[in-house]
Amino acid sequence: MGLAWLGLPWGVDRDDKLMSDTDARHAYGSMQIMQSGSHVEIDSFIRSTIQKNGMQDAFYVLDLGLLVRLFQEWVQAMPRVKPFYAVKCSPDPALLTTLAALGAGFDCASKAEIAQVLDLGVSTERIVFANPCKIQSHVAYAASVGVNIMTFDSESEVRKVKANHPRGSLLLRIRTDDRGARCPLGVKYGALMNEVENLLLVADHLGVPVAGVSFHIGSGARDAFSFADAVAAAREVFDISARMKLHSSMHILDIGGGFTSGSSLKFLDAAAAVNSALDRYFPPEMGVTVIAEPGRYFAETPSTLATTVIGKRVRGDVKEYWINDGIYGSMNCLLYDHAILKYRPLVCSPAEESRNNNFHGDCGSLHTHNSTVFGPTCDGLDTVLQGASLPDLSIGDWIIFPNMGAYTVAAGSGFNGFSMSTMRTFYVFSVNLQGCSASLGFLKCLAPDLMKGCLPELNMDGNIIESWGINSPAIVVGKFQ
Ligand SMILES: Cc1ncc(COP(=O)(O)O)c(C=O)c1O
Numbered sequence: 393m394g395l396a397w398l399g400l401p402w403g404v405d406r407d408d409k410l411m412s413d414t415d416a417r418h419a420y421g422s423m424q425i426m427q428s429g430s431h432v433e434i435d436s437f438i439r440s441t442i443q444k445n446g447m448q449d450a451f452y453v454l455d456l457g458l459l460v461r462l463f464q465e466w467v468q469a470m471p472r473v474k475p476f477y478a479v480k481c482s483p484d485p486a487l488l489t490t491l492a493a494l495g496a497g498f499d500c501a502s503k504a505e506i507a508q509v510l511d512l513g514v515s516t517e518r519i520v521f522a523n524p525c526k527i528q529s530h531v532a533y534a535a536s537v538g539v540n541i542m543t544f545d546s547e548s549e550v551r552k553v554k555a556n557h558p559r560g561s562l563l564l565r566i567r568t569d570d571r572g573a574r575c576p577l578g579v580k581y582g583a584l585m586n587e588v589e590n591l592l593l594v595a596d597h598l599g600v601p602v603a604g605v606s607f608h609i610g611s612g613a614r615d616a617f618s619f620a621d622a623v624a625a626a627r628e629v630f631d632i633s634a635r636m637k638l639h640s641s642m643h644i645l646d647i648g649g650g651f652t653s654g655s656s657l658k659f660l661d662a663a664a665a666v667n668s669a670l671d672r673y674f675p676p677e678m679g680v681t682v683i684a685e686p687g688r689y690f691a692e693t694p695s696t697l698a699t700t701v702i703g704k705r706v707r708g709d710v711k712e713y714w715i716n717d718g719i720y721g722s723m724n725c726l727l728y729d730h731a732i733l734k735y736r737p738l739v740c741s742p743a744e745e746s747r748n749n750n751f752h753g754d755c756g757s758l759h760t761h762n763s764t765v766f767g768p769t770c771d772g773l774d775t776v777l778q779g780a781s782l783p784d785l786s787i788g789d790w791i792i793f794p795n796m797g798a799y800t801v802a803a804g805s806g807f808n809g810f811s812m813s814t815m816r817t818f819y820v821f822s823v824n825l826q827g828c829s830a831s832l833g834f835l836k837c838l839a840p841d842l843m844k845g846c847l848p849e850l851n852m853d854g855n856i857i858e859s860w861g862i863n864s865p866a867i868v869v870g871k872f873q
Pocket residue numbers: 478481499522523577608610611612648649650651685686687688689
């Protein structure tokens with residue numbers, strides 16, 4: 393089965409929000425539809441993008457089809473838990489728009505993140521201002537736009553909200569740690585159990601309602617039972633609050649982030665632990681609304697980074713390369729996110745999609761060398777890979793880094809003048825043929841209002857939606873043949 397691309401640019405002749413928000417570095421137009429989104433297909437897309445656009449700079453490929461499937465998997469695995477995507481993880485506009493169209497809520501940490509999400513047309517009830525220590529003017533902004541639910545873990549935050557947000561309502565963030573988490577958050581955030589009663593009293597005294605409890609066991613959690621322990625701790629806080637007979641009662645549980653779509657902890661194991669803990673501690677008859685703040689789960693795997701070799705040196709047995717992205721750019725995740733990078737040189741990837749769909753970057757018969765890969769800045773710290781196994785590369789060759797969507801671009805800097813803001817993202821949509829109609833049918837039923845009348849009939853040789861915006865109907869247009 394081949395793919396024909398009809399190439400209608402997104403938003404042609406349309407004055408929709410998405411189009412007006414689009415900037416040059418996000419290549420929304422002519423989004424390629426793929427069959428599976430395999431490494432081979434992504435690499436083949438990268439190759440053609442390099443050729444077609446004369447690419448020399450590093451760029452991203454983001455698979456929105458995979459994002460849709462991740463959303464689908466989430467809803468199927470944890471039907472009681474509504475995801476509020478953590479914008480901090482990746483504020484990519486197409487990623488946000490897709491999640492918005494699917495019906496996700498959003499966890500925002502600042503005024504700018506709230507503004508970005510509101511700009512998509514998302515209603516304020518779908519936003520939680522989940523930063524336990526907010527900048528005062530940002531609280532006032534939240535009040536002015538009607539974003540009312542916020543987290544807190546200190547008395548001073550209650551007073552800040554009281555002074556700046558007359559309709560503010562709080563979730564008490566409690567400390568619950570997964571000790572093996574890739575990025576622990578407990579040292580900085582989360583009230584201790586022995587602080588809970590006082591915090592609830594202060595809020596009650598000031599007339600700021602505490603609507604529920606939130607926690608975050610740590611990003612990149614490793615132990616599914618940490619979720620269960622945290623849910624149990626949250627129930628304890630609900631019980632304390634009920635015993636205190638406060639003016640407001642609790643009805644929201646926010647189970648935070650920590651989920652991954654692979655790697656350290658299997659998503660389905662985490663989901664199973666959450667589900668059984670919810671059944672036990674928050675049975676449906678309690679009427680508690682359960683939300684989560686996943687970032688990494690949605691953002692990480694759909695994004696692939698393509699970088700170019702811009703320099704080379706041979707020192708004894710070691711080959712050293714410079715590439716055009718590094719620690720001060722996307723690979724800041726090595727420092728801030730404790731990432732272990734996966735990589736594959738494009739020259740090793742089979743040119744034909746059909747040759748080996750299980751390709752994972754193994755260079756096969758090509759001889760490889762102990763290699764070091766540096767980023768482009770003048771800092772020695774800017775080292776991306778050490779002890780890497782790479783074939784002999786030349787300047788102009790490409791090294792591909794998969795799973796680069798979480799905490800990469802979001803925290804990159806412009807150090808040495810290597811600006812992240814000029815880095816382009818190309819969007820693709822893998823339909824995963826087996827799940828194709830299910831996946832798009834699912835879209836239709838999740839967002840019936842948004843999708844009304846605009847989804848094409850789906851069959852295996854029919855049209856597939858190219859893209860959609862929350863303020864605009866889907867626009868078609870790829871075709872399988
Ligand atoms: C308050 C809050 N919510 C959600 C997230 C997202 O976490 P994750 O990417 O692990 O899902 C973070 C990450 O640091 C966070 O601080």
